[in-house]
């Protein structure tokens with residue numbers, strides 16, 4: 001049994017109302033593993049330098065691109081992120097039959113490497129597969145107890161997207177032709193477009209043409225002994241949702257699927273079995289804090305026609321008790337969003353959202369209804385202001401006024417953040433649960 005979940009969706013431009021590609025991910029992790037959102041500027045690296053990743057080191061490249069990533073606090077890499085070229089990447093835990101004998105790359109290393117090295121989805125795919133072949137990745141035992149696994153990824157830019165799936169040093173990839181969701185289950189069977197050469201050899205094919213449409217990557221590598229939560233149901237659920245809403249999909253639609261608990265009102269293309277409580281696309285740990293919980297979410301609204309900046313809607317902890325903040329890589333993120341470690345802190349937005357969720361668990365439905373009322377009003381305000389500012393700032397940058405754009409965007413993000421965090425803190429403070437457990441942890445006063 002594996003603890004980690006995650007669901008990642010890609011919506012092609014012809015399926016969205018706006019005509020722009022959308023990407024979405026829920027990162028499901030151990031329930032108290034802090035996941036701040038961090039920003040790294042573009043960096044020119046010293047020649048022949050070494051890049052120290054989580055468990056191994058690899059040669060550095062000439063330039064690492066500016067990016068923002070959602071980073072489990074102990075980790076070099078990210079669960080998902082986006083870069084200055086509108087490349088957006090998210091990963092999924094997969095379980096192959098392979099067992100590396102020594103530490104390798106992690107999936108989160110690979111997300112970050114793709115963002116640092118890819119100025120397009122294809123370039124990121126090439127950078128990631130090159131290091132996968134050379135250094136390997138996958139499930140291995142780590143003495144610190146961190147869970148490791150093989151990986152699936154969606155790698156997108158405004159014009160195209162790829163699904164990449166891995167097993168040890170091997171990989172297969174396919175270009176996304178229609179909107180799709182992936183989960184903790186291999187999705188590439190014999191429908192790959194690219195594959196590592198060694199897989200062909202392992203499977204006994206002399207060349208790629210002979211293997212096309214025959215070599216089934218999923219069947220060749222998947223480990224049937226590993227129970228993978230509700231992965232098949234979640235994959236079916238997100239794909240069926242995307243089919244049903246095809247042509248009408250918006251950021252709001254994606255917020256609804258990322259917040260899905262398998263309840264009533266879910267419209268999709270097929271009859272689906274309901275998912276047991278806690279194991280939906282919005283994943284919740286149980287009453288004893290066992291199992292995974294959605295730790296952070298991203299919806300990327302990319303822009304393919306150079307009329308505005310891309311808007312990255314980011315949420316911390318459970319999307320159902322959270323709010324998606326419009327985030328711009330061209331501005332500066334609030335410090336509290338980027339801060340968070342093993343210990344709870346009022347200075348960490350992640351911990352505030354964690355305790356907001358905890359407090360609501362103990363306060364029945366009324367508090368959640370009230371919170372949603374307040375957050376939904378703000379969310380609609382963000383929808384009505386974010387696109388104007390994205391157009392205005394794009395024009396400023398186009399007119400060589402990037403500094404002005406940075407100031408405007410940073411101020412906008414800061415003002416939004418203050419409104420949101422004040423609501424979250426006021427709910428924690430007035431909640432009965434706060435009186436004993438939370439005040440001592442967060443010193444809310």
Ligand SMILES: [Zn+2]
Pocket residue numbers: 259261282283284318319320321
């Ligand atoms: Zn939820």
